[in-house]
Amino acid sequence: MELSSFIIFLAAIFTSNILLTNFLGMCSFLSVSKEIESSLGLGFAVVFVMTMTSALNYLVYHHILVPMNIVYLQYIIFILVIAAFVQLIEIIIERFSPLLYYSLGIFLPLITVNCAILGVSLFLIIRNYSFVQSVAYGAGSGLGWLLAILALAGIRQKVKEKFVPIGLRGAGLSLIITGIMALAFIGFSGVVIIQ
Amino acid sequence: MLFGIINTVLIVSAISGILAFLLVIADLVFANYGECKITINDKKEVKVEGGDSLLSTLNENKIFLASACGGRGSCGFCRCKVTAGAGPILPTEKPFLSPQDIKDDFRLACQVKVKEDIKIEIPEDIFNIKKFKAKVSQIKDLTHDIKELHLQLLEPQEIDFKAGQYVQLQSNKYAKIKKSVSRAYSISSSPDKNKEIELIIRKVPDGICTTWVHEYLQEGEEVNFTGPFGDFYIRDSKADMIFIAGGSGKAPIKSMIEYLSKHKTERRMVYIFGARARKDLYYTEHFQNLEKQFPDFTYLPILSRPTAQCNWNGKCGYAPNYFDEFIKDPKNTEAYLCGSPGMIDAVEKGLKKKGVSSENIYYDKFA
Structure with a gap:
């Protein structure tokens, strides 16, 4: 069935949220979700990088890897493309907007190793998306990731003032919260399925 | 088979090469800020290569701002007035600058990058x-x-x-x-x-x-x-002095006391040195000899965690335990502290409780 790009975009945010259904990109999700402000910065950086790299990796895959018959190298090449792209953006942002650099740029190196970014690039190949669908999927997944980290940061900021049993403090409670959030997101799954 | 491997290696190298090349180009085009001019106190001008932090650029030109953390933005010592060309104030600087500082154009030199012509004002004695x-x-x-x-x-x-x-x-x-x-x-x-x-x-x-x-x-x-x-040095007055140090914090206080011993002082002095165990004590004899060269100087080494092997029959505990014994006139006492931030905070609290005014407490915190 040919899905419209808009549906893929929405589905990537809600029903197939890259973080809450695939549990990808957990490390920066757990470590940067202590405050809403910084999680917002990281979230937008992820949205931007995910959208751009899914477009780039789509082009690289279909115009370089497939014609040269080396699709089995996609993992390495995708990582290279992502790393180089993130570096490039960092240099450019630093030059033109120091303020943006300090609200977004400091998160960029963290994103290079965010597995959700690589995951999106790999999924869009497996699912045979077209170029427009890929970009929609990348942007949607980025926004979904932003939504998830923002929700967790909001909850964690509230939890900070409450008593938490010692054994649950830190990552323990965050993982439980994430699990419950993922359960809540299952509620969306009847709407549309893309995987 | 072999051909396939070589082919693959070549393609991967080519792709990495192209990406690396792009980055090098970007580095040259975007990260190249050309020659910039730094005007110091409206008098001196230096031409520098842009792109680096103000702190290290000034260092290269033999102008040395203070910095204890080496440019990581954690000590705040490299504050200086930048009147033009610094760009917006960054979140990394804010913790070290008061609203008044920001109004007065103070910045942290290690966070400001030289990207264009810049004007700064620094105290003249920095040239020393x-x-x-x-x-x-x-x-x-x-x-x-x-x-x-x-x-x-x-x-x-x-x-x-x-x-x-x-x-x-x-x-x-x-x-x-x-x-x-x-x-x-x-x-x-x-x-x-x-x-x-x-x-x-x-x-x-x-x-x-x-x-x-x-x-x-x-x-x-x-x-x-x-x-x-640094501005951790002995103030010239007639007040009693209490020196408190821990660990390698003995250094500046040793310098102070040796200096005072040559230049004769009548001031009442006590030096409390805190260590964990006996093996952490040093210069004990040296200071016991110095005690004799002053009319009123007590050297008091104390141990916070003496063990059985220490064989210690001196004083134990923490410095504030001894304030009652040694601070006779809190209103007329200057305190000089050197040690870890934790120790200084605790001691400062104790001194204030005892009645030593905060203007008379000088310290050198390890950053």
């Missing part, structure tokens, strides 16, 4: 801060983890400093550490000796500079340092 070349004339073990370093000045040959000030020692490259770092250490010798300085350096586990000093630096080697920096 020099870069020194020195020879390590002696390395002495003081305790199991503290060494004393003697540096004989080569170029320039004399240093003029106040007892209590510090220098920034530059580490050389060693083993796996490919970068030279600079760290702040107080001068422990008296300003009367101006051809040689002494530093007391405690080994920090995994510390880049202290590991270098403790395990790699040899007598006879040449080292570089800049200085003197």
Whole structure:
């Protein structure tokens, strides 16, 4: 069935949220979700990088890897493309907007190793998306990731003032919260399925 | 088969090569800020290569702003007035600047990048801060983890400093550490000796500079340092003085007391040195000898965690336990503290409770 790009975009945010259904990109999700402000910065950086790299990796895959018959190298090449792209953006942002650099740029190196970014690039190949669908999927997944980290940061900021049993403090409670959030997101799954 | 492997390797190398090339180009185009001009106090102009932080650019031009953390933005010592060309104030600077500072154009030189012509204002005495070349004339073990370093000045040959000030020692490259770092250490010798300085350096586990000093630096080697920096020095008054130090915090206070012993003072003095166990004590005899050279000076080493092996029959506990005994006139007492932030905060609290006014508490916190 040919899905419209808009549906893929929405589905990537809600029903197939890259973080809450695939549990990808957990490390920066757990470590940067202590405050809403910084999680917002990281979230937008992820949205931007995910959208751009899914477009780039789509082009690289279909115009370089497939014609040269080396699709089995996609993992390495995708990582290279992502790393180089993130570096490039960092240099450019630093030059033109120091303020943006300090609200977004400091998160960029963290994103290079965010597995959700690589995951999106790999999924869009497996699912045979077209170029427009890929970009929609990348942007949607980025926004979904932003939504998830923002929700967790909001909850964690509230939890900070409450008593938490010692054994649950830190990552323990965050993982439980994430699990419950993922359960809540299952509620969306009847709407549309893309995987 | 072989052809396939070579082919793959070539393609991967080509793709990585292209990406690397793009990055190099971007670095040249975007990260190249060309030549910039720094105007200092509206008098002096220096032409510099842009792109680096203001702090390190000034350092390259032999103007040395204070910095204890080496440009990581954690000590806030490199504050200076930047009146033009600094760009917006960054979140990394805010914790160190008061609203008044921001109004007065103060910035942290290690966070400001030189990207265009810049105008700064710095106090004139910063020009007295020099870069020194020195020879390590002696390395002495003081305790199991503290060494004393003697540096004989080569170029320039004399240093003029106040007892209590510090220098920034530059580490050389060693083993796996490919970068030279600079760290702040107080001068422990008296300003009367101006051809040689002494530093007391405690080994920090995994510390880049202290590991270098403790395990790699040899007598006879040449080292570089800049200085003197800091406003931790004895105030000229008639008030009683209480010195409190812990660990390698003995350095500036040793300098102060040795200086005072040469220049005669009638002031009432007590020096409380806190250590964990007996093996952490050093210079005990030296200070016991100094006690005799003053009309009213007590040296009081105390141990916070003496063990059975210590065989210690001196005082135990923490410095504030002894304030009642030694602070006779809190309104007329100056306190000089040197040690870890935790120790200083605790001691400062104790002093204030005792009635010592906060203007008379001077300290040198390890950043």
